[in-house]
Amino acid sequence: MELRHLRYFRAIGREEHFGRAAIALRIAQPALTRQIRDLEAELDVELFERLPRGVRLSNAGGAFLEDVEEILRQVDRAVDRARRMGSGHLGTIRVGLSEIMATYDFISRGLFDFRANEPSVELDLRSTGSLAQIAALKDGALDVGIVYDAHLEERDREALSSTAIGAGETMLAVHESHRFAQRESVTLAEIADEPVLGPARTLAAGYYDRVVGALIRNGNAPRFVQECTTNSILFSLVSVGMGVGIVTTAGPHTPGHNIRLVPIADLGLTFEVMLVWRTRDRSAALQRFLDKMLEHASLSSRREDKDD
Structure with a gap:
């Protein structure tokens, strides 16, 4: 049994007519009839009562349709969730913040803007020192840290990527x-x-x-x-x-x-303020977060240049 069989069955069950269901599914009616017969043979049950004009769900077919509707709803939700995860619009990003970073307005603005624009991505903000952030990044307990460049050592650069934001x-x-x-x-x-x-x-x-x-x-x-x-x-x-x-x-x-x-x-x-993350982390949500923080860092820099 394949998902297409369930979709075919659902269409016929809703229409109670093979011809109209075939038009909606954009397949030939004989092929659709054959697929439903194969499904009934696999289940060893008749899903429809054949009428002179159209069909009617049997008792077993009606019960099966209720379950199929729920199954396909779950499949659609799973597909949507996977697509949003893949595009970076769903997930969780664990962000390390030391109290030093509270003095940088563009950081708080970037965090606020990201939350507003990506409501399905949870920001898990964790207050921790810079060295603890670097250790947590290496261990996989954090996804991104915000630290001064002085806290990064040469040995960190094998596992971690970084970029200056202020x-x-x-x-x-x-x-x-x-x-x-x-x-x-x-x-x-x-x-x-x-x-x-x-x-x-x-x-x-x-x-x-x-x-x-x-x-x-x-x-x-x-x-x-x-x-x-x-x-x-x-x-x-x-x-x-x-x-x-x-x-x-x-x-x-x-x-x-x-x-x-x-x-x-x-x-x-x-000291340079650095965004730091694991080099091997290819998360689309993380990349969206990095882009947003860099955007606000750039805006802050332009404002400072204008003020000067």
Whole structure:
């Protein structure tokens, strides 16, 4: 028994007439009659009562038609689902996000736009650190991550693909009452005697080494008094006057009502924001997601160029 037999039977059962069913199916009536006889022989039951004009479903045929209708509905749903999955309009994308990325407006806009345009694709957003994202991508627990380039190592590039979607500037976070709060910029020499809060190397060695390396190369390594595992902790400590903080962010956006971000004039340290995914992942839904995020990154870049 093949699906075409069920479709042929359904058409005749609905029409109760071989001729009209043959026209609807666009096949010759003798061929249709032969197919139904083969189906009845396979089932060993008569599905129709033959009348002088047309046919009528037998009791067995009526029961069979109810089941066939449901079977073909399920088949149609399965075909539609497979097509939508194949075209990227259905599925789930697991996205890793660190709190650092909350400062980038185009990321949240891209996520919102994708959800609005692909309602059948679920975005499973997972809050996790950059190094944990990379490990999860390799293990197949995440589909895409958003991290700074400093967290990617050469050995990662065999399994992972990446593309830059933005950049963050390393700046100084100060309390609004601090003497630097109203400055256009500061120099490393000016913050040499300040108690400085910085990143924790244990959780982000690549990022930490690049920051500290840039500070040392410029000849004025700051006096670190505490390492912070997250930006939230760093900003919280700055907000209560524990020191000034070295932080990479999207720009001079105020992270809190009593914190100011001040550029460090002689540092010039930036990090690229990267979309990262498994190279072998050919998911159409993932590709649509990547395209949408790149689209918003490009729009953001054009807006910044226009503002400049």
